Amino acid sequence: MEIVRVLFVTSPGLGHVFPTISLAHALRAAGHEVLVATAGGKDAANAGLPVVDSAPGVDISAVFEQAASEQPEEFDFSTNIDTEKGLAFIGAIFARVSGISVDVTVSAAESWRPDVVVHSPLQGAGPLVAAKLGVPAVTHGIGFADEAAATEAIFEKMVDERERHGVTALPEVRESIDVAPPSMVDRPVRGWPMRYVPYNGGGVLPEWVLERPARPRVAVTLGTVLTQFGALTSLTKLVDVARNLDAEFVLALGDADPSPLGELPDNVRAAGWVPLSALLPTSSALVHHGGAGSTLTAIAAGVPQLVLPHGADQYLNADVVARRGLGLRSEPDQVDAELINRLLTDTGLSSAASEVAEEIIGLPTPADLVPKITGLV
Known part of the structure; x- marks a missing residue:
């Protein structure tokens, strides 16, 4: 069996990290190698995975607060993202959050040399790294929204990061994983359907x-x-x-x-x-x-x-x-x-x-x- 290296690149926050953990564990259980790149890294590390902190020393909350102060009209958390305004909100804010992770993630990827990049929908560093290395990228869905449109909106706004790393387009080979139950959405399945297997962290239960x-x-x-x-x-x-x-x-x-x-x-x-x-x-x-x-x-x-x-x-x-x-x-x-x-x-x-x-x-x-x-x- 050929051992494949899979780099997981996720946005910060449990809601973005946790949905990818079950797949990462499945890959490791099958004998493949997994590395996670995410800001902070503690959540994935606690799941037993090797992690690179993609934004060392960065206060993610401060990044959001600064973006809110600089773009008060776009940064409206009450916005429904299933709208044109919502997509603009996602693109503007998560391009900023993705940007702080790009350089460290690129450096780690160039050293570790993954064969595939799996990324959460709102982490623009994932497709950027995959495009730079010329490897396939897989978007790991986390919900019901139009995640492909969000990924593209974020990538488009990462102008400085793409220019710095010589990336002009999304990866040539792109796939996606759709965890939304088919009966709950009025759209075709995006790419590969997958059963949502919850990972909510461990702990000693009362x-x-x-x-x-x-x-x-x-x-x-x-x-x-x-x-x-x-x-x-x-x-x-x-x-x-x-x-x-x-x-x-x-x-x-x-x-x-x-x-x-x-x-x-x-x-x-x-x-x-x-x-x-x-x-x-x-x-x-x-x-x-x-x-x-x-x-x-x-x-x-x-x-x-x-x-x-x-x-x-x-x-x-x-x-x-x-x-x-x-x-x-x-x-x-x-x-x-x-x-x-x-x-x-x-x-x-x-x-x-x-x-x-x-x-x-x-x-x-x-x-x-x-x-x-x-x-x-």
């Missing part, structure tokens, strides 16, 4: 996580970004409503301090960091912000979901969930007891959630895609 409670358990998360920008209080109405419901609510909020929510009712547990893929099998529903990872992890678990979108692709994800009938969407301040009761008792929601969970089980696994990726060499 004993209660594996136990199915006597009353319904509702998992609640805002992902890993929103809690850093003061969005935790968007759950205030949900916590107030929970007080009078016969259900258990688990706030999986990572490192976020839950104190802005006030004194929690007895049936609301602040659980810190709990991998969703471990929590959802004993949960009856998920309430979340609409991040692609949370949405797809709930779909894989077959549980109904209530989406409270805050911005970016979250509006699109919320609409997709509601349209397919496996969940509901609401503004955070409009959550009430009737909505939560419907989430927990509507058999139509649970039936649709089960249908889509079965649908994705039938899709090719990350292991099934290994020969396709290595076959590009």
Whole structure:
């Protein structure tokens, strides 16, 4: 067997790194070599992968803040990315975020000499490196949006980086991986369909996580970004409503301090960091912000979901969930007891959630895609 070297180049943030981990593990399990290039690198390193920090010493939050101050009209996080304005937002901001990773990623790639580059959709350094080295590039989808258009918009705006490295066009050989369940999108499959196999990090689980409670358990998360920008209080109405419901609510909020929510009712547990893929099998529903990872992890678990979108692709994800009938969407301040009761008792929601969970089980696994990726060499 020929050993193939695959360089994963991802945008910073768990929502971009985590969806690629299952494929990286599948490649390594098949005997191939994997290297990850991402800003910071801790998240991929904790998954047991060798990592190059592609932006050493750079504060990614500061990069976003500077871009926001310089481009206030384009940097509007509340923008729905499934629009022309949204695509401009993605192109402008993630070209900047991609640009800080280009030089280190190019240097690492020239030393390590990958045979294939797999990159997240919003990381323009991936296709740039693949084009410079003349190797195939594979876009690893992370959700439901038009990710090909986003990749092209970002690449187009990376004028200085492309000129510096002598890259004039996208890689000659380009493929893509589509993790969106076919029944949830009204477009053709982009490239290779793949079953979404959640990777939500590891950890020692509290004993209660594996136990199915006597009353319904509702998992609640805002992902890993929103809690850093003061969005935790968007759950205030949900916590107030929970007080009078016969259900258990688990706030999986990572490192976020839950104190802005006030004194929690007895049936609301602040659980810190709990991998969703471990929590959802004993949960009856998920309430979340609409991040692609949370949405797809709930779909894989077959549980109904209530989406409270805050911005970016979250509006699109919320609409997709509601349209397919496996969940509901609401503004955070409009959550009430009737909505939560419907989430927990509507058999139509649970039936649709089960249908889509079965649908994705039938899709090719990350292991099934290994020969396709290595076959590009």
